[in-house]
Amino acid sequence: MGYNTDMIIEMLRWWYGTGWLQATHRVGTWTKGVERAFSITLLLQTLFAPWRRIISAPGRSFDDKIRAALDNFVSRCVGFFVRIGVLIAACLALLGALIGSLIIVGIWPLLPVGAIFFLIRGIIG
């Protein structure tokens, strides 16, 4: 009996101490994980860069120069739209990670209370 009581106390001590602290740290870990997976910083730095470096060298004539500028503009547009699409997805994932981790942080202290509450409701109906 003493053993079980000690362990329950030990769990609750961890739950409202180190465990909760770790849960709050996970907010940062998860959001950082999403940022790295989507390489958000890199995408922002290269937002207007040509797509996969597909660029045309400008020729000597005016027509060639215009054509090259047009090609490069198209390449940059493609790059921009692909990156912006990924950035939007990254923002959604970031939001999801943030909300999810905050929910856990919020629910965390309520879980032991919830266990007792639901048990009492279950018994008394």
Add this chain to the structure above:
Amino acid sequence: MRDEIDTKSLRARRARLGNRIGSVGAAAMLIIAISLVFVGVYLLWAGEATRLAYLGLSVACICAMLYFWYRYDLRQVPPHLPTARLDDIMEPGLLADMRAPVTPRTAWEAAIKQPEARFICNHLLMDPKSLTSSLSNNEQDMAVVWRQVHALVDTSKTPKLHSGLLAMSIILTSPVAQSFLTQNKLRPEEAGEVLNWLERQLGYLEAPKPFFGGIGRDWAAGFTPTLEHFGQNISRTVELSGGAEHFLAHRDLLDGVASSLSRGNGVAMIGADGTGKTTFVYGLAERLLEGAHPSLRYYQVVSLNASLILSYSGQQLEKLMLTLFGEAVAAGNIILYLDEAQLFFNSGVGSFDMSQILLPVLKNHNVKIIASFTPTDWQMLQAQRSAVANSFATVAINEPNELDTYKIVEDAVINLEHRYRLLISYEAVREAYRLSGQYMQEQAYPGKAINLIEQAVPYASGNTMTADAIQMAVEKTKGVKVSAAAAPEAEMLLHLEDSIHERMINQKRAVNVVASALRRGRAGVANPKRPVGSFLFLGPTGVGKTELARSLAAVYFGNEAQMIRLDMSEYQRPEDVTRLLATGGQNDKSLLLAIRQQPFSVVLLDEIEKAHPNILNLLLQMLDEGQLTDEQGRPASFRSSIIIATSNAGAVDIVNHVKEAGNLDNFERPLIDKLIGAGQFKPELVNRFDEVVLFRPLNEDELSQVAQVMLKGVNQTLSAQQIQVQLTEAALKQIVHQGYDPEFGARPMRRIIQKTVENAVAVKILRQEAQPGSTIVLDVADLTPVDQ
């Protein structure tokens, strides 16, 4: 920290609870929690069985709490700080299995349940259960074990008491385990090296996984379809493997190489085969993927496939190379790696001068290039294309020291164990290091030791590779004997003199010194960095000097063909040095070529006094270090061979001394001094031989025995026809008389036997006077040579 553990401490109880829940239990709790939440919420929403729903939700909360507790706390049970007892830093799996009273036996039983302790036992080839019964069951005896644990924890980089460390402490303090180590020729500090090996692997496992960039990493870089086809993307390989888990020997050079590359300089890595040039490039690729160098962040290292590229020729090849360089420039994130770069500069059929393309590329700093060269190849490039060589910044990739080599080989062994599904013991690693050092001089560490282990895989017995497998691989691939002599061979070695004397008459001292040298070599007593034995045989012609070398090759080395014979009178000019050291296949007089083909042999240098002094100087190195270096700088080993040099110098003195004194006792030194004084031998050469052996002229009785040995040879040939030949006493005397020449000793004997005995037998067979099963007896009258 106190030398004790409390098996009832809170940490120990948490560890036991975590052990009981386990990863399967935790996963089950998570599934139950999620299921109960869904079911409970549904029931509450439906308004059915609400009490049951609440009870289910309560259970779900408890399951979720237990899951999180296990996941983030019980699984690791972090060390208790500040540490007061050893259980505060004990690894939870081990702590969970510890039961009071803790004795060496119970501690060992707890330890060997854990993978770390099994790693130690497996790699020391120790059966963990066999040691259990020999260990003390007395609690007091743990004191010495805890002291050992303390000593090991203090030297460990990570202050953690895992089962491997506890097992090693028990091994190092148990007399039975100690005697096991001694039987396996392992010293305690070598056993300790297995613990270092384990801790390094644990370090790799615990290190955070490197991050190599997200999904948009390469979108700012160009496509490289031709490079994809003609190269191997090393960075992608590193990425897929999740980062290298091995020790990198030349880590300190990485920053310098990265800086050179970021400035646009080509980098030439210069190192012998096996020093780890390619591994270094893999290390560089990983470092760049980790973003350690901002200017080269996320650069991809692509190794060009030389054999595929060089299958093109002429203009096609030129066009291809321009395309490859062009793609690398356009992509903007490529570093090209030319492995064995000399291949690209070698002139051959259909080739073109690669330097014409490479030189402007290197000068303009357009493409980032790393090229690897062996020192010889680099010297050739400097001599032939100095402008290209000078365009590279050079980095020397030297052979790592012994400690680092062991680390690299041990880490490689873990990969080999996975690949070949076998256990490679520490003694195998140690033997691979030793034998590759001795017999694979054409390569460098650590590559040669790793190659030898791979070569030994087919010789592993069951799923375990021991030192025997390594020795067998060396014996099969190098043609040398390195394993301990088995019973029949040991018996033969002990009676080697008798076997040689079956073919060789008298010269007992010469036979004895050669046999003793061979016994020393095979018993592992001789210096492994010199030839097994080296002898200078002095004596008149036809007394058995060459015959002894031949007998030795036949009796011990298994075949007379296991003898490399060089007539040194053919090496009288200074330029003959090149011929002796040549490595080309067309030169059949190359000593190095011959010794590489059969390192386990007798090397006979006939008439050594006739060789040019430059050649004799070379032989000094061979006798001293047991190796010679070829024209390309690669060593060839003579450490498994017996070197025998013969000379007729002093023959007259020997004959005269025997006539006067009747024997050659104590005559070596005066004769040698006389020959040195006369300038026939240099003292530094004579002194480098293990022994100088004098051969005395044969007397009549011995010549008679020589004739009988030769007759035995004739009978062996005739045995296929079931015919034997015998000589009468008078016939034998005549042959001895005719077969002896004061100048050439017994050398004419073989010719005389051929002319007389063999001819007489041939005539009798053709006349059908000899039937199968019969014995031909030849008398003096039968022995008239046909040409007389």
